[in-house]
Amino acid sequence: EGEWKVMLFTCSYSVGGVHGHLVDYMQPEAVSTLLGMTYGEYDKRYKSYFGDVIRKTFFDDVGFVHMEQTWTPAITEIFREKYGRNPALYYPALFYDIGPETGAARIAFYDIRSELMAEGYVRQVSEWSEARRMRSMGHPPENYSPNSVVAHGDILKYYRHVDIPLLDAILCFRRGLNGFKQVCSAADLGDKPVVGAELCGAYPEEMDSAMLYRTTLEAMARGVNFVVSHGMWYDTDPQTVRIPPLIAPENPLLGPALKGYSTSTGRSCMLLQGGRRIADIAVLWPINAIQAESYMFRDAESGLPIANWHPNDVVNYALSGMLTNDLHRDFTYIHPENLTDGKVSVEGDRLRLNNAENLQEYSVLVIPGGGYISAGALARIGEFYDNGGKVIALASLPS
Template identity: 25%
Template sequence: MSSYQLSAFSFQQAARAMIALVLLAVMAAGAEGSGLVKQLREQFAKPGASYRALPMDFDMEHPDQFGASLAAGDWGGALFSHPGGPGGYLIDQDGWKKFDSAVEACKSRGLDVWIYDEAGYPSGRAGGQTLQGHPEYEARGLFYASKDVAAKSDQQVEWKLPEGTPYYIAACPLTLVGTIYGEPIDLTADAKDGVLHATVKQGDWRIVAFVENRLYAGTHAPITGGAPYVNVMDPDAVKRFIELTHQRYYEHCGAEFGKTIRAFFNDEASLQGGYLTNETQPYPVVAWYHGLPDMFKARTGYDIRKALPALFSDAGGDTVRYRCDFYDTISHAVADAYFKQIRQWCEAHQVASTGHLLWEESLLYHASFYGSVFPSLAEFDWPGIDVLGCGRQCTSGSHIEGGPVTPKLISSAAHLYGKPRTMSESFCFVKKSETPMRELIGQVAWQWVLGINSLTVLSIWGQYDDAEFRQLNDFTGRVGSVLTNGEFVADAAVLYPMASVWADFVPTNRHVSYVGDQPKARDVDTAWREVSRELLACQRDFDYLDEDAICSGRLKGYRILVLPHATVLRMATLKRIEEFVDAGGKVITHQTVPSIREDAGSAEEFSDMVERLLPKFTHVETLRSLDAAMAKCVKPDLAVSPRNREIYYQHRKLDNGDAYFVVNNGDKPFAGKFTFRATGNAQIWDPLTGKTASVPARIADGARTVEVTVPGLSGVFVVFER
């Protein structure tokens, strides 16, 4: 061997030895860890109080004993309010002493306090004080009635109106097929003492009446304490509620705000715009506020009276625009007047605004109670939901039990508006005799994988022992401590198709759950829910985006946009979709292709753009085709073998790795091969035990395949550390 060969050989040996040392160092670093993954691993073993559950309860007669029980069960704190007393809610001094003792019992143990902002629910009444001396602040509605008249010549009409103050009465020309058209004739001045006396000319007419009155009978208000409710679109009413409630708490114990006292909890405030009793009411109604006409004109440029008849009747080509303009306006009215005011007060006083909306389970309910939920969700610091049961009906979903759409709505809003924390009020209808702790943990795993990350509980206090509560709180805390860090990752955005619901939504005088009264709107709602479930069952995670988000450019962070039975879009939305496609994004339409323009403007221009885009879209008619269409668009972030529709996952991108929370919603353990679109050293973190361990991974095509067994009704983290 020549000296040159020997020298080269020696160099190769040295180089190989150096590479081996580097690899060993890298592996050692991976095992020991640094950065956020290491920090989370240390926190995972014993998560802090802010990630653990809070009972919505406190025994104020025995505060120290109750505080000791909280500590023994590893709770994160408690959620409670001033207990009232002879002097009144938020006034009685003995009640304040009890409240102070409860706060001190939590403070001395390092536990958090959330304040429940009402005496009962829904929030806004201040125990009835908001409306005392201010009846003008009560919730209002426009009650609708109509009468068709076929006049062979000029005809006198005498018609008894709904009780209240007539806001707008008009005679609308009527076609042979029942469509109103042309310019209505204003008859409001012809109404006196609850009766319309008017003359209509020869022709077919629909006389419509919109009468303002208090919004109470048949609504959420009488079934929640029997007291009238406030108008959440009235800024002055909301300001009074804040002064009577939040400000009093601050004046009494403001020194603990931002320290022991962390949040105010707001419960089921709504427009009261849908009926919630089984008795059929005399008239359908839409929520109203005396300032709404000015808001509407400022947003749309025209008089709200032009839109009102179209809320209940087909008004031809303008029907969709009128309905969408109305519901869009009330969406922002309630968000700005109520939820925004509360959030701004909380922000100024160093506490978070949290809580949940009313009847989040269906798009039809959203229309009745909020218009759209996204503007209101944007105004919570910690947006939330309630999931009051624990059975399969809660997770599978229907228009009564929302299933995965409810937590996904909340987490989508949190991602969209940059809110790291979300909340669930859970377990109101749970009995230990029917529900072992394992099922409660399974419900938490299901909610957390869908984006919830903090828990308040109802009605289970005292049903389980401290060891069981520690198991629940350890699991909840560990999962939350990871899922509140890093950045959520999803390839897909799913349109929140609210305009397609508004287009065919007609308020009913029956319980809002009678979705048969809204067949076309119901079909959109059903398709949206089914597409959501199918994507999750195929391990395709997503965010919902409303049209405001799309128009503001938020599609850029996704690779795929799914349009579930979307029939209606704004022109601005369609233009953003075109930009998305031109930049390489993929669009999947399901069942229908948008064909109706939501806003004012040329329908032909809209149709022409849809025609240009159609060849670039992927269209699927059935849910079974959806996964294959997704696969053609982008390689999955997680592939499971064998396939299992009970597996959901959430991916968080960390600064030096990736964390995947993999949940098995089935009852039995599942063992399979999980292929992740990730790099780094693989580890399994078990939230039931707090243990972490490195595991082997097969590397191919830039992905890692790990063999994992996921317990039934539970989940594990698969973490990749770089």
């Protein structure tokens, strides 16, 4: 009796979409086949060079930017096993508000998708590299943007298996600057001593050497200690440079400065690698608050640049800029799950990041707004506060 709404949800292959034919990065068998068809061909031809001449592998923009409805059938069964509920009853929450359970349902679905991204392509590439005495290096699309949910899942989870987390500093000076700490914090949480940056890709063609230094120093101030200059083309003829600027001796604006730049950058990277980084401010990564208010096509419908929509009361992006650019205080994002899995423990009036090398202790935890938080994480924050730890909540409190 009553009014019923019958809904049908379909999951179709991405064939000929905005990025062409794509593999399901979250499906292990598909990824394994892809690696065999691509990396496997290098393995046949150049294995003798792996680990000595060729020391790293590199991937770029592996995610689902411009395709925020990306899904994989495995999510359904994982949801059922993890929560003991019929996932089909919660699919509508991915499209509109279904009532009090909306936020929790979205967080559950989007978190499973984040886990599958981290454990799919990213993990397999890293394991393939390690087996051949190489380190993996790479990044998702929009790694510097405030909303990772629609671009690649959860950036602090994404880099879990990458040996060298990489960020983009591209298109123009200071673009995405407030997001650089997202990548560097993922490295800190994973006790990874090297953080890479792909610099100056698609910058204005007339950029000079001063801009090369500026971009590098801005990245280093936020935790980068390995530099990959964009635009190293095999053929330096201007007609064949697909994405300017050409960072090579043939570029009259950059060429004369490259020797000095390379020496300066190399020495700086050597000094910055390894050891401990001192940061006594922790910022809670507000991923659950963003997941809870995300739904299919919300980012696209916002009218903002891709991966830039986020709830108005989630202010971590602005906070990152204020701490680094204005107050000159370093900080680390900690994932809410780190508060419950032992990665970050409460030690008296301090929070301790339990790493073998890059251990850190925080006297202050900042909650950068948002209406949603896990009960487990909230309990640990309460324990920290009761022990005399300082907690600063911005914009809104989770309810």
